[in-house]
Amino acid sequence: SAPAEDTGSASGDFEPITDISLQLQWLPQAQFAGYYVALDKGYFEDEGFDNVDIIPSGGDIVPQDALVAGDVDFAVAWVPKVLGTLEATGAELTDIAQVFQKSGTLQVSFKGDGVADVADFEGKRIGSWGFGNEWEIFAAMAADGLDASSVSITTQDFSMNALLDGDVDAAQAMTYNEWAQILEVVNPATGKLYQPGDFDVVSYEDTEGAMLQDAIWADTARLDDPAYADAAVRFLKAVTKGWIFARDNPEEAASITYDAAVNAEAAFPVGPVHQTWQMNEVNKLIWAGGDFGLVDQAAWDKTVAGALAAVNQDGINLISGEPADSAYSNEYIKKALEELAAEGMTVGGEYTPIDVVLTEGGQ
Amino acid sequence: MIELAVNARGVGKTFPTKDGDVVALTEVELTVEAGEFVSLIGPSGCGKSTLLRLIADLDPASTGTLEIFGKPASQARVDQDYGIAFQQAGLLPWRTVAGNIALPLELHGMAKPARAARVAELAELVGLTEFVDRYPDQLSGGMQQRVAIARALAEQPRLLLMDEPFGALDEMTREYLQGELTRIAAETGAAVVFVTHSIPEAVFLSDRVVVMSPRPGRITEILSTGLDDIRDEALRESPEYFERVTAVREALHGIPVERANER
Amino acid sequence: MIELAVNARGVGKTFPTKDGDVVALTEVELTVEAGEFVSLIGPSGCGKSTLLRLIADLDPASTGTLEIFGKPASQARVDQDYGIAFQQAGLLPWRTVAGNIALPLELHGMAKPARAARVAELAELVGLTEFVDRYPDQLSGGMQQRVAIARALAEQPRLLLMDEPFGALDEMTREYLQGELTRIAAETGAAVVFVTHSIPEAVFLSDRVVVMSPRPGRITEILSTGLDDIRDEALRESPEYFERVTAVREALHGIPVERANER
């Protein structure tokens, strides 16, 4: 495909950036398949990058903070968390590509426990990982007229044991991760794996609390630098190609990610079946009908509205005012998509899910 | 038959060290009758303290058998048949003089008022009435030793083990306490095993003097003083007394004299 | 004018305690000439150790002035003008006998071979050659004291301060070490301030005997022995010697006799 100079995205009076780094918000897994595929398939090299460093998190390193500090060039982070940071610190970041078009957050409870709806939360023990992952809950509750103090929030650890042991009435789960984990556990009553039908599931996507999640963020001020802006577009092109590959070859993409995690990262990801499940679910969130990565004004506004409405158990708002206009921009992703379309790629549409059969333990 | 306070048969003690075993004591045959006053005397390092520690069941004997009032040493210790004053005072630094004297009484559950009375009595005995509230680090060396003596006497034991108790005392205090000790021993009928370096002291106090010799530590001679029971100032001037002192000195210096002169 | 090893003028020492001040020493006037042997004698708690500690600059005097070789005590300490043996041995438990004796030599930078030779010599002097590799907890009480004596002698100081150094030693060893001490003092011209409870020892060793008395601790009398320089066995039998012993005993017991009898 086309070398960097041919993209013509800038007047050319700058030295093109060839080394970039991307900060993820968690450990390597299919949630980030597009980036690992782009790396594996050489899409970044195609776009003129010699070195692309994909940095997993999984600790106290906050992607948007790393980006603000200049430790990385781009970061993947949830929109509401970044909005909170932007307002609190006064820093400026721009969402240059909205990878996930839909929210993948669920609140899962055992059938019969009476937590089928957000309105049922009142008086219940609601699980959440906390640390910024709880805002959708509060936004959804606010829309239903519930106050944060009307539930007792329990911090979930990394596993789903809190739900299985009845320590919470409803646990937070991502469609592409924890939900599968539950379904990989044997139901003692039947001796077989738990089935989706055993649970009541509140999907935040269907509530007023839905918020935009994985987005690619760039440093707003640096975007004025033509070299950085150019790199952003090239970066998005490569990433988009990665995600397109993942859309079309979910199983291979999952295995590329899994291999990258196991080999290059010396990480210990959940097994291959689980990764395929995750790839499948992530694709559903990305390919929602429109073009890849475009920020949908309505979804953005809903996110902002939710963020304004959400009040946590300390009585603190996520944000108190509208974010700056610079908080998102479709300019770069549009340019990237145009160029890709010109290269003959299908940059939008729906994803046709595959069937993934979970196994015990997810191996 | 008179009950034996101490009955040691073939007692020996060996300390293992990294350069081989040290024989501190070997083949000790010693009996002390109830109410008898026996002194141990001998050059530095001849095993006097070791023997006392064996009797007190502070170390186990390596060989031989040791009976205290007809029972094993360990039993006698548990039954508190003896009181002991160590070569070092061994006072607990965080307790006052009174607290240190009271220690054994407290351990054996004497009621508080009785204890206070007894402590006062003992403090008076060793001349430390004014110092009962002091801590050991505020005492002179001799005072500390006197506290240790008071502590050993606290329970009026049937057997008193004393390791150079008067070593750090001036002549006056020493003679006074010698007198008190014989009085107490006589009154309570206690047997005493008394380590000293002073030949006159040994003779003045004892019914028998056990002379020991080092390398390996052993008993070389046991001398009866044959003095009658009254130990007073007159005795210190009497010819029998001087005679005994000379006898002990000879027994003691038989070999060591040469050794000292060799150098 | 002969240089003074110790020159105490109106020296006193008061310890503050929670029940008020304790006057341990008051109005001490004492001079010790270079090369002179002075003994301190007195009942338990009369301030002998305290006086020694003041001379050694271990505690500051509360009143009066104290000069050692014409300089303040603190300076003399820094200049290492004295060696000291405490009432307790005070050996470092993690050092062997040799290591303990070598300590001052090591601290003052004596080279290793010279040190080893000196340590061997000192161990021989106190009769512990076989024990140089032992640790203090493996020694008898008297042996520990001898290690402490060897340590004090290690650097051949101009002034020796000794607090009952022979207290835990048997008569033979004691007499032998008395002889050695006078020899060493004479050879090196060292002044000695020597605390003892033994009147004969004080008389035998000293040029002058300082008699002290307690409550408050003070000097009551200073007696010259007037004996000539040869201290040998013959001296112990001589009439002058007995005469001096009696004189010191009288000076010492003037008041205490009554006190002891009061009880």
Added chain:
Amino acid sequence: MTRQRAGIAWGALGVLAVMALWELYKALGPAEGFVVGAIAGKTGSGVMLLPRTNDRAMPHIWDMVARLFQSTSGGDTPPLIVPVVTACLTTLGIVAVGWLIGVTVGLLLGLVMQRWRLAEWGLLPWIVVSQTVPLIAFAPILASIGSQVDRAGSIPWPQWLSVAIIASYLAFFPVAVGVLRGLEAPDRIHLDLMRTYAAGYWQTLLSLRLPAAVPHLLPALRLAAASAVVGAVVAEVSIGMRGGIGRMLIQLAGQGSSDPAAPWGPTFGSIALGLVAAGTVALIGFGLRNYRRGEATS
């Protein structure tokens, strides 16, 4: 010698006893634990005094062991024990560096505080308080400083150095406190003795205070080793370092529901790691046994 062998035997017995207790309780204990003060109808009320025994809470010991020899994360990944050992070795290296830094700093602080009472009064409260600053508050700050220094180019600052520094942050504390107490431990007579030798501060320190401090120092060093391990593991998690046992721990913890035996692998790994660290310190203690003469050994 026999004494040491007996020690090992008793130690093994202790471990076996705990394992037996675990299985015994698992077999006999209530599956949902023993709760007191529960309010009827209100799930999760009350205080649980005895733990649950289900397989998620308490996997069988043999399952935990067997898991070690099964593939780490499916596919053709090596048995779990292999990455556990590699990760432990990586972390051990970092722990060693952290421990050394921590001990050095702690020693210096202890020395300064013992030398000048004023320094003790001024510093000690803050040293104690420093330990209540959670890693999460400063780990990212340190990581950020590290990456900035590294990026500046002149001084390399790899990520593991940040981890080692955080480990030393926990390790220096027991050493500082232990050294301070230990240096005050000599008997008065020994201090007097050194004074009579006009021994200077350093001489007294080397010949008396440090040797006498050994009984205080040994537990401090041991605690420092344990703290360094904990600190390194937590720091790895916190700043997201790859390759160490900490990262592995949280990754496998994420699978705790569906694969409950898996997280025990790295947990045992980190324990083994700590034991190696503590064992090394115990060797130091053995080397210093002459400084513990007279210590009661029951």
Added chain:
Amino acid sequence: MTTTSNAVRTPPVWVRVVAPITVGVVILVIWIVAVDVVKAAPRALPSPIAITNEFVLRSGIIVEDMGITASNALIGLVAGAIVAIVLAALAATSRPVDGMLAPLVAAIAVVPIVALTPILNTMFGASSQFGRQSVAAIAAFVPVFVNVLRGLRQTRPVHRDVLRSSAATGLQTFRVLTLPTALPYLMSGLRIASSIAVIAALVAEYFGGPADGIGTAIATYAKSGRASLAFAYVAGGIAIGLVFFLVTSLLEWLVSRRKPV
């Protein structure tokens, strides 16, 4: 405690209060200069002034959360210390117990909180504070145990002989001799344990349990860019640590004992 001429010269007592405050002020000034004046500090490190503002503004909720974390830490500290003293006493008197405990304690000492908390939460339920209290207890247990066990072995041979010759029972020896000897060691241990218990209770909050307490808040706000609020909570944690420190110092002062002569 007696002072000898050898003791480091003791400054007047008021210095005891002024010295730490001075050091604190110096730290603060350096901090303020670095953050507000030179602007050399990383973004995650907010200015003390901003922290104070946040603290004042949110003092209500901060104090509430402090109460939760402090009580968890306290319960853990007390429970851990008591268990540690009892077990150390057993280990000091019985070699088998010592041998059996040694590897277990060594293991407990090094289980990281990250690993421990999820296990305890799963075993004891994630909806109560119990998991955090146990984590604090275990964290406090280790330094107390290690120090006390060492301290219990520091009795002097001559003192042991005194007690033995008095046929003191094990318990009596413990009370009269062993414990007083070990007290300074216990105090070192407690002093270490008190701050470790606080940090353990706090860090345990990250890994599950009710969404309250200082640790939860620090993590939440540190990750949402509210560094000053997060540090206001950190200040709350420090305040808890200071109180614990002062209390253990007071204890130490109360039991300070005489040195052997």
